[in-house]
Amino acid sequence: MALYNDQVLPRLINIACGERSLAPWRQKVCEGLNGAVVEIGFGSGHNVPYYPSDIDVVYAVEPSSLAMKLATKRMQSAFVSIQHVGLEGQAISLADESCDAALTTFTLCTVPDPEVVLRELWRVLKPGGELHFLEHGLAPGQSLALIQRLLDPLQHRIAGGCHLTREPLPMVTAAGFELVWSQEGPGKGPKPWSYFSLGVAQKN
Numbered sequence: 457m458a459l460y461n462d463q464v465l466p467r468l469i470n471i472a473c474g475e476r477s478l479a480p481w482r483q484k485v486c487e488g489l490n491g492a493v494v495e496i497g498f499g500s501g502h503n504v505p506y507y508p509s510d511i512d513v514v515y516a517v518e519p520s521s522l523a524m525k526l527a528t529k530r531m532q533s534a535f536v537s538i539q540h541v542g543l544e545g546q547a548i549s550l551a552d553e554s555c556d557a558a559l560t561t562f563t564l565c566t567v568p569d570p571e572v573v574l575r576e577l578w579r580v581l582k583p584g585g586e587l588h589f590l591e592h593g594l595a596p597g598q599s600l601a602l603i604q605r606l607l608d609p610l611q612h613r614i615a616g617g618c619h620l621t622r623e624p625l626p627m628v629t630a631a632g633f634e635l636v637w638s639q640e641g642p643g644k645g646p647k648p649w650s651y652f653s654l655g656v657a658q659k660n
């Protein structure tokens with residue numbers, strides 16, 4: 457299982473998260489990022505092409521060394537500094553109130569404790585700092601939600617801890633962030649994996 461998680465799964469995630477249909481969603485979630493940005497779940501760098509020019513530095517938090525290796529070309533083509541600062545979103549190696557913004561894409565579904573991660577993001581964000589998020593989660597329709605719940609144990613096992621049944625908007629607001637704007641809806645792809653929550657929330 458270690459071989460699968462370390463060598464196979466990052467390559468599969470790189471392919472899945474590189475789908476062209478995700479490009480408009482990534483572009484939207486990155487709009488307005490500026491200054492010092494911490495990105496939890498940097499992965500293989502699929503957000504890099506959509507970073508705005510107002511960003512000064514991106515602090516990448518990513519546990520997979522292979523994912524960081526797969527991100528090399530994207531990082532080399534970036535016009536901003538990207539620094540790998542840690543492995544775990546539960547303990548970010550940055551000072552309190554040191555970041556202007558935070559970015560998560562398809563990350564809160566997988567981290568062991570999203571509440572802890574969101575508290576860490578709150579800690580490192582400056583007052584008024586923004587959390588930009590793009591996540592998949594539980595759909596509102598009863599039939600689809602039932603399918604997601606049935607698939608969730610298998611999904612968790614084969615997809616590195618990913619869940620289909622988490623609800624991003626309530627998690628973000630429960631952590632104390634105030635929603636600036638948000639939207640939810642289906643994306644392209646298999647329905648159980650493609651109900652997206654997109655938005656910006658602020659630390660007040």
